[in-house]
Amino acid sequence: MIAIAAVFLLLLFGASFIAVTERLAHGGWRHAFASPLGEAARLIAQQATRTERPDGVNWLIAPIGYLMVATAGLSVVPFAPGVAVANLDAGIVLWGSCEALTIVLVFLHGWSANSLLPLIGGYRYVAVALPAMLISMFVLIGAALPARSLSVAAMVAAQEPIWNVVRQPLGLPLFLLLGLTIGLRGPFDYADGADLATGTSAEVSGRARLGWRVARLAMTTAFAAMAATAFLGGYLGPWRPGPVWLIIKTALVLVLMVILGRNLARMPAPWMLSLIWTLLLPLSFLDLVIAGVVALS
Amino acid sequence: MSPIDLAFFVLAAVAVLAGWRVFATDSMVRASFLLLVSFIAVAGIMLLLAAPYIGVATIFMMAVEMMVMALFMVAFMMNPAGLNPMMMVHQDRLAKVAGLAAFVALTAAVILTDLPDRAVSADASVIHDLGIELLGPSMLPFESAGVTLLAAMIAAVVLSARSGRFGPSDEGSRPPGLVPGGDPAGRIPDDERSDKTESGHHDEHES
Numbered sequence: 001m002i003a004i005a006a007v008f009l010l011l012l013f014g015a016s017f018i019a020v021t022e023r024l025a026h027g028g029w030r031h032a033f034a035s036p037l038g039e040a041a042r043l044i045a046q047q048a049t050r051t052e053r054p055d056g057v058n059w060l061i062a063p064i065g066y067l068m069v070a071t072a073g074l075s076v077v078p079f080a081p082g083v084a085v086a087n088l089d090a091g092i093v094l095w096g097s098c099e100a101l102t103i104v105l106v107f108l109h110g111w112s113a114n115s116l117l118p119l120i121g122g123y124r125y126v127a128v129a130l131p132a133m134l135i136s137m138f139v140l141i142g143a144a145l146p147a148r149s150l151s152v153a154a155m156v157a158a159q160e161p162i163w164n165v166v167r168q169p170l171g172l173p174l175f176l177l178l179g180l181t182i183g184l185r186g187p188f189d190y191a192d193g194a195d196l197a198t199g200t201s202a203e204v205s206g207r208a209r210l211g212w213r214v215a216r217l218a219m220t221t222a223f224a225a226m227a228a229t230a231f232l233g234g235y236l237g238p239w240r241p242g243p244v245w246l247i248i249k250t251a252l253v254l255v256l257m258v259i260l261g262r263n264l265a266r267m268p269a270p271w272m273l274s275l276i277w278t279l280l281l282p283l284s285f286l287d288l289v290i291a292g293v294v295a296l297s
Numbered sequence: 298m299s300p301i302d303l304a305f306f307v308l309a310a311v312a313v314l315a316g317w318r319v320f321a322t323d324s325m326v327r328a329s330f331l332l333l334v335s336f337i338a339v340a341g342i343m344l345l346l347a348a349p350y351i352g353v354a355t356i357f358m359m360a361v362e363m364m365v366m367a368l369f370m371v372a373f374m375m376n377p378a379g380l381n382p383m384m385m386v387h388q389d390r391l392a393k394v395a396g397l398a399a400f401v402a403l404t405a406a407v408i409l410t411d412l413p414d415r416a417v418s419a420d421a422s423v424i425h426d427l428g429i430e431l432l433g434p435s436m437l438p439f440e441s442a443g444v445t446l447l448a449a450m451i452a453a454v455v456l457s458a459r460s461g462r463f464g465p466s467d468e469g470s471r472p473p474g475l476v477p478g479g480d481p482a483g484r485i486p487d488d489e490r491s492d493k494t495e496s497g498h499h500d501e502h503e504s
Contacts, residue, residue, distance in 0.1 A: 055324075055327070058327075058330075088349055088353070089349050089350070089422075089423070089424050090349045090350045090353045090354070090424060093350065093353045093354055093357060094353045096357045097353055097354075097356040097357035097360060100356075100357050100360035100361045100364070101356070101360045103360070103361075103364055104330065104333065104360050104363070104364050107364065107367075108326075108330065111326055123368070126364060126368060130361065130364070130365070133361075150350070150424060270460065274455075277451050277454075277455075278451065278455065281451070285444065
């Protein structure tokens, strides 16, 4: 029960934290706290538009499913020893299936609008997100190696002597790339990018748009908590209150993602695909080799 | 009826209904993702059977697989975007007979087989045992082959892509005509363009 409440509190905290941090980074000190709420109120009151013959069911499912998948992904993250909603033996694989389902749902969000720009966004996103997910699975396998287990709790426990970010230095940077992709942030936002007039959300307005944006923030939060758990020692810290450490580390990863999202350059999708397949994927193999050698020695 | 029985019947119903809708829908993308729903329900049944890895990995693999399948079906079927309604069944009678035969055979196999009913203890390390059972001592050759195949696939794409090392991959290729001997459908090869100014500009550009 405590764990379930903690998941929703962390989602709420993370989503509002990014919303405020992003506005602070933009230089809007005065309205940083009120403006997310104002924006939400504006979207609730806004009229909902419709395209010609959309796939209504899938259009509705996409944002709801995105939020559910973010929640499900966060459910494997332990807040303290033994405190997790789903203390699964195959926890890291469950997180992987949440990543895969995210790609499906973002694609459906673009496809079901029956409109040009959302459709391009959806297809373009799949091309970039699938290999990004591949990379994330390799670095997560690397992070699970020292624990000799697919359970997330065991992964945290195995970081007691030294955190994965130190012994597998390539892991966290490569994993952050996935976070930017599945949270649709910055240069990796090939689905909702500004170059496509917000892509898959171009035809979405009102409450549906609010739901989609909240789901994106929730997914980014779930990712940050997972990154903190897999590479930064999760709830481990010099003194006891574990959940506090997890929240601090999650917030740090979120700040890092806001900075990366604002400062990395946007690339044409074909360039990004070349970069991912020919440079970043081999790097993830190198990470796996490093993890294996360190685990054996 | 225990909650587990109830969950089984709900998941089984979802699997069968979604599987039926695959053939009743009129879109390749919808058909792919209805199949995904059916597989997710089956994965839920796997989880009920205390096979956590197989259940969760089924969701993972099928989500990726159906996404790729939807993409490639649309790409190969000349149905831009996959939004045009289309008939999803062909050879109706043969398909029905084959489906029915497969159903009868599988049902007979399930009923006639003497299935094991040994209960697995709650603290058994099922994932570890499954890994040993599947790969055992051949983990290293298996993984090496996997990485080699992946590298070969990436290399093939890098070499043969339109932006690849040996120039545009479609140079000199001619799309088939819509009628025998007719004009090419889609892109007209550069050297066959009747538009003189454009081909002249192209030559200038190349020299």
